[in-house]
């Protein structure tokens with residue numbers, strides 16, 4: 001009854017588009033948080049078959065789950081707790097983003113224990129003030145990295161940082177700080193193969209910050225990181241179509257109250273359709289009464305009455321007689337195909353498309369479609 005259909009074709013298209021925008025640079029596709037709600041395995045496989053170089057997650061656990069599911073792509077993860085055990089990462093050939101000395105030492109110790117070499121990429125903070133080594137730590141961190149490289153315990157494969165998207169000037173200032181980190185890393189004696197700063201927003205707006213690799217999440221799924229630009233304007237195709245179906249239809253007279261609290265009362269006699277997706281599935285309850293709509297039989301129809309945990313109601317009005325039980329209902333998808341854009345929801349909810357995507361709940365089945 002609840003399906004997030006994921007178009008592999010759209011992800012392929014988006015990866016190609018990102019490649020075009022970055023003049024063929026390497027592309028790391030981020031599949032953290034269950035592939036931005038699309039399903040991490042579906043997203044990782046589609047990204048790789050579409051031409052990505054590498055797959056990234058935030059947590060090591062997420063990367064290990066991908067390996068367990070049979071994903072053989074190069075993997076990178078970068079957000080670690082203080083007691084993280086890197087041995088499983090090394091055994092599963094997962095590259096580790098390292099942003100502090102204690103993690104570097106833990107990684108090297110695990111590699112030594114396993115009698116092998118761990119591959120890492122340094123994550124540096126260039127102004128976002130989140131995880132990433134602070135500037136004062138770079139010299140010590142890079143020197144130790146180079147030393148451990150000479151000992152054969154680690155391989156320093158890359159260096160990366162993340163932008164605050166705080167405007168053109170601020171982004172370029174971060175770029176300069178990043179350049180300095182890259183210079184210092186080389187001076188310490190390491191030669192990074194992958195150098196990356198841009199995520200989706202900078203991929204489409206800061207060509208000077210592409211380096212030899214970009215690290216994108218949202219754009220690979222076909223959505224725009226900019227409120228003022230649509231997917232189509234960026235040449236992207238939204239990959240997810242959130243679908244359900246009509247499970248009940250009821251003709252009602254004028255004056256009928258709808259759902260909890262009767263905050264919607266039908267002004268005229270109409271037909272109500274019941275759709276089995278609710279706020280447990282990531283459909284925000286606060287969408288109600290705000291003009292949100294769905295597509296049924298190619299027509300936009302309004303969501304009416306309060307959204308429940310498992311279900312909501314649509315006034316199908318003039319479609320009565322043309323729709324039956326089982327009729328598909330599209331909650332959001334590619335607006336070029338006449339579906340509501342996910343941004344209708346994010347705008348009404350005063351949030352960003354990212355948050356809506358990752359909020360799609362576990363009862364919604366992720367289904368790959370060509």
Ligand SMILES: *Cc1c(COP(=O)(O)O)cnc(C)c1O
Pocket residue numbers: 030032058161162199200201215216217218219225
């Ligand atoms: C989530 C994340 C990304 C991807 O960001 P998008 O805006 O979705 O492209 C890239 N890098 C880091 C460090 C992230 O945490």
